[in-house]
Amino acid sequence: MILDFEFYTSFILLNSSIKCEAPxxxxxxxxxxxxxxxxxEAQEKHQDYVKLVRKFKKMKPKKLDNLINEEHDRQFEKIDxxxxxxCCATTSPxxxxxxxxxxxxxxxxxxxxxxxxxxxxxxxxxxxxxxxxCAFLGDDNACSIYEVRPLACREYPHTDRKRMxxxxxxxxxxxxxxxxxxxxFKTIESNLSR
Ligand code: SF4
Ligand code: SF4
Numbered sequence: 138m139i140l141d142f143e144f145y146t147s148f149i150l151l152n153s154s155i156k157c158e159a160p161x162x163x164x165x166x167x168x169x170x171x172x173x174x175x176x177x178e179a180q181e182k183h184q185d186y187v188k189l190v191r192k193f194k195k196m197k198p199k200k201l202d203n204l205i206n207e208e209h210d211r212q213f214e215k216i217d218x219x220x221x222x223x224c225c226a227t228t229s230p231x232x233x234x235x236x237x238x239x240x241x242x243x244x245x246x247x248x249x250x251x252x253x254x255x256x257x258x259x260x261x262x263x264x265x266x267x268x269x270x271c272a273f274l275g276d277d278n279a280c281s282i283y284e285v286r287p288l289a290c291r292e293y294p295h296t297d298r299k300r301m302x303x304x305x306x307x308x309x310x311x312x313x314x315x316x317x318x319x320x321x322f323k324t325i326e327s328n329l330s331r
Pocket of ligand 2: 218225314
């Protein structure tokens with residue numbers, strides 16, 4: 138599948154989730170071309186990365202965490218999210234009650250008003266963005282509520298967390314959404330095949 142126009146998937150991660158619903162328009166306007174190529178390459182290498190994830194699943198959790206966490210740090214030293222914005226443009230965080238309270242306070246709105254204006258309940262009864270791209274994503278890829286953004290946004294793409302093993306399938310999907318994850322997979326695959 139080429140991540141050119143419509144992207145169809147739906148996924149959830151524990152209580153700090155990112156969701157993506159179909160159909161979602163993938164913006165062309167603000168994403169660095171190099172990052173787009175990373176995503177295209179990850180889509181082309183999907184089957185190789187399925188095999189890589191199988192290898193990950195055989196590793197001891199701590200070894201796996203070290204491998205992915207270290208590569209996360211290396212890649213995010215080079216990647217600039219302000220030249221990308223693809224997670225905010227194509228997926229939705231799940232908003233927890235505390236997120237809604239904090240963000241609505243920031244806007245001096247009642248939580249119920251904020252929810253009505255910006256959010257909806259999905260088929261799992263989770264609160265997700267009403268529109269995509271996210272209403273708080275600027276044309277410059279900056280988040281207009283950065284200081285009070287949801288926890289799920291702070292944690293995305295989840296490659297610096299402990300216990301990567303329960304979220305490997307989600308991380309595989311994220312390799313086609315987030316160029317940093319695409320590069321993490323590419324580098325680890327290359328290192329493991331030496
Ligand atoms: S709230 Fe901010 S960080 Fe989260 S999806 Fe929207 S623009 Fe991105
Ligand atoms: S976290 Fe990944 S998808 Fe989101 S803006 Fe940064 S590089 Fe892009």
